[in-house]
Amino acid sequence: LALMSFLAGGHAPGRGKYGDSISRGLRYMLACVKENGYINDNGSRMYSHAFATLLLAEVYGMTRRRDVRDALQRAITVIVDSQNAEGGWRYQLFARESDMSITVCQVMALRSARNVGITVPRSTITRAENYVKQSSVHGGSRRRPRHYGGLEGGGAFRYQLRGNSRATFPLTAAGVTTLYAAGNYESRLIEPALEYLRSQLGHFNNQYGREGHYFFYYGHYYAVQAFFTAGGSHWRSYFTTMRRELLRNQRADGSWPCSCGPGTAFSTAVATLILQIPYQYLPIFQR
Structure with a gap:
């Protein structure tokens, strides 16, 4: 990273x-x-x-x-x-x-x-x-998931297929990004998932962003790709919020906090990746 x-x-x-x-x-x-x-x-x-x-x-x-x-x-x-x-x-x-x-x-x-x-x-x-x-709550298994660290919503993706596996903001972002990476840009599951992410963005940031929990960086590593590929108002709204959030949380030494997880090398790498997505220098991050 x-x-x-x-x-x-x-x-x-x-x-x-x-x-x-x-x-x-x-x-x-x-x-x-x-x-x-x-x-x-x-x-x-x-x-x-x-x-x-x-x-x-x-x-x-x-x-x-x-x-x-x-x-x-x-x-x-x-x-x-x-x-x-x-x-x-x-x-x-x-x-x-x-x-x-x-x-x-x-x-x-x-x-x-x-x-x-x-x-x-x-x-x-x-x-x-x-x-x-x-894995989609909306289009796959109808078992009721546990919305760990988030709110309920029909567009979410779950951690695993079995049982009442949790559905979260990071996993939903990962689900959308996987569909896009597979070359599926038209799935009926994508729009409900993007709406789920939009509805949870503020809650997720408040819960994990300020303290620098690794969930915050992991979730947004995939969310930025999902929203960037979606483009339009989805992307503009998301990136305006995230750029402000990340710049506010950056420390004086240039790093980003990571109170739980792999440490500041991880958090800083992910934060700078997110901020540089619009440059489109890397093919994997291009539309």
Whole structure:
């Protein structure tokens, strides 16, 4: 995420003000790629694998480096091969069940890789898309979800398919972003989900924003992509609110607070990514 933030600002490996920092970070990332293609160095499992794969795809699109392509190809194979029967992914490789928060990361990595010429089976995307559709409270399972950290609404997406799995602002943003990344821009589930996000934005920010909870940054990492792709009044209203919220919360040293979760490197990377989305320097963040 930190490297993605530099790239989103128009910098590249070996070029620009932060080119050397990006090059060093990329060397570390490539060193973390295991022989089988799995990328993991800190226990975050398929989360870290997906974010690292997304980075490699964006870097490959900029540089066309053979070593980056080789690592990217192997990492994509891991994602494709580990998709489970539900159509999604979970924390561990080859898990039997899925969740929305892990699935969205994988689909974004697959989309980015496909954008730069890496073969991704259409069936993998279709199965992931169907999983997301089933996760919709509006169009999928009719079981009543738990609205953890939010208000009730018919357009939400849930964490998992089973039981009364929770439906939240971050998971709903992830659901919309996954549909868009799968190439589905016309689903009847999208508009109700965007309305759900709009209705909860103030509540979510008040609950998690000021203290810098990691839910705040995680949720808006996907919300900004959902609203930006939707465009129009959805985007204008959202970004006006979020730009004001983020600039108000920035500390004097340039960082953003993270009272719960991975720390200020994470929160600052996500905050700067959100603010730089309109630049559209990275293909994955383009309309």
